[in-house]
Amino acid sequence: MPRIDARALLGLHDPADATDWGPIRAAQMNAGSQLALFMLAANLVGAALVAMILSPIVPVWALAAWGALAAAIACGVAFRRLAGRVRHAVTASLGDVRDTALDGIALGAVWSIPPLAFGHLAAVETALSLWIILSLLMTAGAVAMAALPLATIAFVTVLGLSMTAMLLLVAAPGLAAATLVFTALLAMTTIWRGKSLVVIRAHEIALAERDETVSLLLRESQDTSADWLWEIDAQRRVSRANPGFTLSIGADPATINGTPFLQLVAGPSWDSGEFGPGLRELAARLKAREPFRDLLLSVQVGSDQRWWQMSAAPRFDERGSFIGFRGVGSDVTEAQHSAARINRMARYDTLTGLPNRLLIHETLALAMADAEKWGSRCAFMMIDLDRFKAVNDTLGHPIGDRLLGRVADRLRQLMSENEMIGRLGGDEFAVVIHDAADSAATERLARTIIDTLSRPYEVDQHTLYIGASIGLARGPRDGRTAETLIRSADLALYRSKDAGGGVFHAYEPQLHLAAEERRVLEIALRNAVGNDEMHLQYQPVVDADSGKLTGFEALLRWTHPELGPVSPAKFVPLAEDARLIGPIGEWVLRAAIAEAARWETPVRVAVNVSPEQLHNPNFVSVVAQALNQSGLPPERLELEVTEGVFMRQGTVAVQVLEKILDLGIRLSLDDFGTGYSSLGYLSRTRFSSIKVDRSFVQAASRGAKEAIAIIRAVVALADSLGMATTAEGVETEEEHLMVRRLGCTKVQGYYFGRPLPAHEAHALTVPKTSAAAAA
Known part of the structure; x- marks a missing residue:
């Protein structure tokens, strides 16, 4: 027997499965009404027998009152069972089934009166007679109300407990125990019979729905050209086909009977013998006399390529002899085209x-x-x-x-x-x-x-x-x-x-090693700032003519405890790819500003800022907070940005730069000419200086005319816009003299000083008079 939810059977729960319990509950109510008169008769006969047994020891008026009450309750329950809405209902609710418990409780209560009220007054023989009658009544109730397990269990449980109490009062413990066992068996039998009824009814409903579906399909197949029926005989010739089939195959309805079925389906490919896999599968199934379902065929109907889906089963006569096939078919061309379109969308850009x-x-x-x-x-x-x-x-x-x-x-x-x-x-x-x-x-x-x-x-x-x-x-x-x-x-x-x-x-193969190294480096980089592994060095920037110190550029350095010093050319791009440049850049900015505030000469500190930082609207607040905490005047801070910051449309970078300028901070355009150079950047933003990349300086020192021309053009452009020019990477006196001759106003490079630790940079800011006095 399939698994049935006991709570649903009793009407206590509506399970969330595919079964529709409404019609099943209606079947339970209807089955309960079929033996309602039998239950009424059992109650009336039982009441008469009990009155006769108890008449010697119970007053007549008490028996009459009890008998009238029992008859009234039995009649009420019977009338409820025989009500038209119960007998003809096609669905029932949980409440309808739950209400039947009241019937069982009422009947159990009224029949509990004789054993509880009068049983202890009777002799053992009289009590035994009463026990027999009530046991028969319990059995009759279990039979008559088995379709309603909740009501039946309530009835037999109340009455069984009452009888057990009576037997204990008359000193018959063995019979009392037997009564409890009998009551439990009746309850279990009731549940088993109730499950059987539910299974039978569920199968009947499923069969009815299937019959209705098949009937609907048959009606539609007779009326439409998309779905049709066909029959073939033992020689695989068409014995019957509805108009839908003949229309789909493009054949003459008058001559189609008797034509080989495979020849009709194969169409033009019948003569060539070039059959598709679907037609081969169909021929194999027909030859083996095997049923098939949803077999997909590619069919040529005139000039159109159509797709059919076919199902069929073999037919046998009463003697078991094979007489052919009967099947249904559907034209699923549009569905196949839709599936092809979906498949293309899933696999093509x-x-x-x-x-x-x-x-x-x-x-x-x-x-x-x-x-x-x-x-x-x-x-x-x-x-x-x-x-x-x-x-x-x-x-x-x-x-x-x-x-x-x-x-x-x-x-x-x-x-x-x-x-x-x-x-x-x-x-x-x-x-x-x-x-x-x-x-x-x-x-x-x-x-x-x-x-x-x-x-x-x-x-x-x-x-x-x-x-x-x-x-x-x-x-x-x-x-x-x-x-x-x-x-x-x-x-x-x-x-x-x-x-x-x-x-x-x-x-x-070594590329995998490089990828693993990059992965390890990224993991280490994520903890570098927190582990105090990073520090800043400061490279002097001097006046091109006088050689006087004008400021420093803060340069980030990373020393890992195991990997040692890591080149900025390696970890800075990695930080940008891993989206770590924001927090690292903020640490650099705060550390550089705090260090510059300690310098004794009011020179500037230049800090490189990544485009990622400038695309963050909160960056202005970070800069302002760092200046306020350190006490460094805004004019002593210079932020260096590259042209890449302007390459992303729809960002707030330009507005961020304007707010930074409003604070009094200076801006420098770094690496001008090496990226996506455009004069529009210079016209949209108020830069204080332009930095000439070291690659141009080195090329110009070798006499490259293009590099010399670029430096001159940058200097001329900066002069016309009121900007300074800083030449990077100056390493020799000849390069210094060359960039000064070309008009650069500031220079930086190894010729004037390598990047210095913070304490050495601080020493350069001490005025000479102060240093001499300290000496």
Whole structure:
């Protein structure tokens, strides 16, 4: 028997499962009404027998009063059972079933009066007779009210306990124990019979619903062309088909009977013998006389390609002889087209039309499986566009999206049947090469992709220049699963990006070591400030003509207890990638300001600020708080920013810079000319100075005309805007004389001093007279 919730059976709980208990509860109520008259008769006969047994010891008026009460309650219960709403209801609530407990309690209570009120007055023989009658009544109640377990259990429990009490009073403990056992058995039997009724009724409801569904399908199949019925004989010829089938197959209704079923379904492919897998499966099932369900077939109807879904079962006569098949079919062409569209949306990029990450991964896994099977090699290229972010940030995402479409078109033209190009997301693309046995051909393809993507693009009257970096990994050498091969190509791509872009690199095992080193370094970097591992050094900045100290640039240094000194060129980019530059930059700012406040000469301190800090509106409050706590005048603080801060649209960086200027702080534009130089930056923000990058200084010292021309142009631009110019990286007297001759107003570099610890920088700020007096 299936598992039935006992609480639901008793009407105490409505389970949250798929079963609809409303009709089942109505069936319980209806079954309880079918023996209502039997229960009424049992009560009346039992009352007469009890009155006759107790008449010698109980006054007539007491027996008459009790008999009238018992008859009234029995009649009331019977009338409730026979009510029309109970007998004809199709559903019932929990409350309807729960109310039946009142009937059981009422009957149990009225029948408990004789044993409790009069039983102890009777002799043992009389008590035994009363026990027999009441036991029979309990059995009759269990039979008549079994469909309503709650009412039955209430009735037999109340009456059984009353009889047990009577037997104990007349000193019959054995019978009292037997009565308790009898009562428990009746209750258990009631529950078992109630479960049987529920199971039967549930099956009847399910069969009725299935019959209704089948009838509905049959009615619809006769009226519509999308669903239809068919029958074939033992020779697999059509014996009967409704109009929907003939219309779907495009056949003549007058001649379709007797035609081979497979010939009808195969259509034009019947003569050629080129059958699809669905038709082969159908032929095999018909030949084996096996039932089938939801078999999908591709069918040619005229010039249209249609999809049918068919189900059928074999038929046998009364002697067990096979006489054919009967089945149903549906035209599911639209559903197949919708599924194909959904499948394409799930596996193709909507912007470029190229395969997306999911299809790339599936194709790579298939290529690796083939390589493993045939002992060959496959390859995976990961492509990242160089300088694409600048296009998005300066011209906006619509231009960037159209540029990605042009990139996809160029990549698509380079692919053969051996390669598949797809888009991983953002500005990342990938190539899966099924057969990469020719390593030279694979590398030529990588170079061709870089050269092709590096040609200029014309997008909405903009001439755009980007490039590409590629990471290459070969399977199964560089990874035995799709995930590991993608990881290997990603590591190779990192190396290409680190090399400046525009190149490709193949995976090498040491790249994993570099990635692990980067991971360990990032973990250590997250705790560097808290572990007091970082400190500042200060490089002097002097007047180009007089050589007088004008300030210091604060430079961050990191010394790890195990790794030792870590180069800023290594940990600063890592801090930016890991989004740690914000808290580290704030520590640098506070430490530099606090140190500058101790200097005895009022020289400036210059602090480098990352774009990430300036994109935070709270940065102004951080600067103001640091100045206020240290007491350093705002004019002695100079913040150095790079052009990268202006490359992101829709940020608050420009407003933050304006608020910083309003505090009296000076701004310096660092690395001017090395990035995305634009005079618009200088016109939008009030910079105090421009810094000439050390690469121009070194190139000019070697006589490079372009570098000399750039320095002159920067100096002329700064003079016209009232700005100072600082030349970085001056290491020799010749370089000092050259930048001074070219017009730079300030210089810094090893020629005037290396970065100094805080105490040495402080010593340089002590006036000479004070130092002499102290000596």
